[in-house]
Amino acid sequence: MKKNHIIDLKSITKEYDGQTVLDNISFYVRKNEFVTLLGPSGCGKTTTLRIIGGFEQPTEGKVIFEGEDITNLPPYKRQINTVFQKYALFPHMNVYDNIAFGLNIKKLPKDEIKKRVKEMLKLVNLAGFEDRSIQSLSGGQQQRVAIARALVNEPKVLLLDEPLGALDLKLRKEMQTELKNMQKRVGITFIYVTHDQEEALTMSDTIVVMDKGVIQQIGTPVDIYNEPKNAFVAKFIGESNIIDGIMREDFVVEFAGKVFDCIDKGFDKNEEIEVVVRPEDIIITEPEKGQLQGRITSVTFKGVHYEMLCNDGQFVWKIHSTIMKPVGAEVGLCVAPENIHVMKKAMKR
């Protein structure tokens, strides 16, 4: 095993009543890394996290923690803490006692506990909230208490299951930044679960994209955005145009009835492939200067940019641009070679 791996999932499979929920999941997490499990609801993110936390046993496969097999270790013996999806704060305790819970269990000296709880409260911006009851806190404040309650134990890994899911948009954005800063400051490995691709892209060092219990792609946010491995990832991460094409040779691809230069290689000659082009990578030009020609069929203002649909006769391209062309305008479309992403064709089912 590699030195800096803190967690290794080895071929994890999980079945509930004969139904496969996780299918041969393998990935590793490096020390101090911020890893996000990203995928649509029901794809098995929570189950994966619960297996790492010890709340579920995998049907097959192993969980390795710092080189040791912990698959059968109960949660209370793992150096891992969890921020639960609905916080799961103890309603019969005040903020102080909630945060001190883990330290009290470890029977630390009282003044040490007090010191660490105070530090934590400061870290999550809740200084002075010691005696407040859980019921009197807002969602965002409860969220912070849940994070403090986990972090105060100085776990080696913190698991977070959609921790910002219940917050409104503005607060969610703030907390994203705060969480990321907190993670850098305390230097703890975070394994974070979300179905929000934007959240994953802004916060993570590494993203594990999942669908239907299968890992679709593992990579940095930039990799995953720019080089989606298949149509699922391309569609799930941001908006995209996905069109069938043929790889004529290395660095040459044909789609929409035209031949384009690209930066992809290693495909069979004349292999049928799919091409991904992000809407913001399409440049609108004069009709005669474009690689493709088409007519604008719809325009929507999206706040910062316009979203336009352009029909080239075979395919409707989605385009994001700050320059607006009116409906009916004849335009040319250009895509730079590095913005053409060639993917293996997904298995037809």
Place this chain on the structure above:
Amino acid sequence: MKMKIFSYPYMLWLAIFIVVPLILVLLYAVTVTEGGSITFTIENLRRFLDPNYIDVLWISIKLALETTVITLILGYPIGMIIAKEKPSRRNTMILLFVIPMWMNFLLRTYAWLTLLGKNGIINYFITLLGFEPMNLLYNDGAVLLGMVYNFLPFMVLPIYSVLAKIDYSLIEAAEDLGANKYQIFTKVTLPLSVPGIITGITMVFMPAVSTFVISRLLGGGQYMLIGNLIEQQFLWVGDWHFGSAISIIMMIFILIAMAITSKFDTQKEGSSGLW
């Protein structure tokens, strides 16, 4: 405010069947009738200070306390076991507890007579094994057994329903923070189930103090609890004034007991209790 009008029938019902009788009992307790004229007096209450009566009160309270403690010790684990079951099996188990309650209280207690009697089933097996038949009925143990048997469901149900409602993620959170099974119980499960315990204690202690049927059937005619004493004054002696005085005294003791229990209920939604 609009809803107020709908509560009038309920208020009326309360007034007729609870408040008026209470006032009557209170009136009877502090009066005597002599040759057709009514006079106020505290003689009825004073009469109760007789050591014989105080003894009866003490035995009643002791028995009720014993019943409460035993039903709690038995009922808590039962409630816990049921709450841990899968929802489909829970209902069956709860039904098993509730069905005997649908049967008449007297019938249930009579059933024990046939079990414990001289020629009862238990003694039948004892003689079968070659021992002398034992005197199982008409003693403290038999009364306590009957009380525990009759009141156990009232302890189990509220404890079960509170335990079943505890969010399982709280248990997982405690485990996540390093608590073992025992620590999870003492620090999370038990404190969160206090409201159920309080309700259970209330529902067992109150009827247990005032019962007179169980003690008469299983304890025999000479077994005297405060409930029997009241019954005797009303039905046999015909001294409604003294009977009412005893009732008032018993009510005061129940109120004191409830006040003490509710002090332990530190939950925030505390208004669920009597206070």
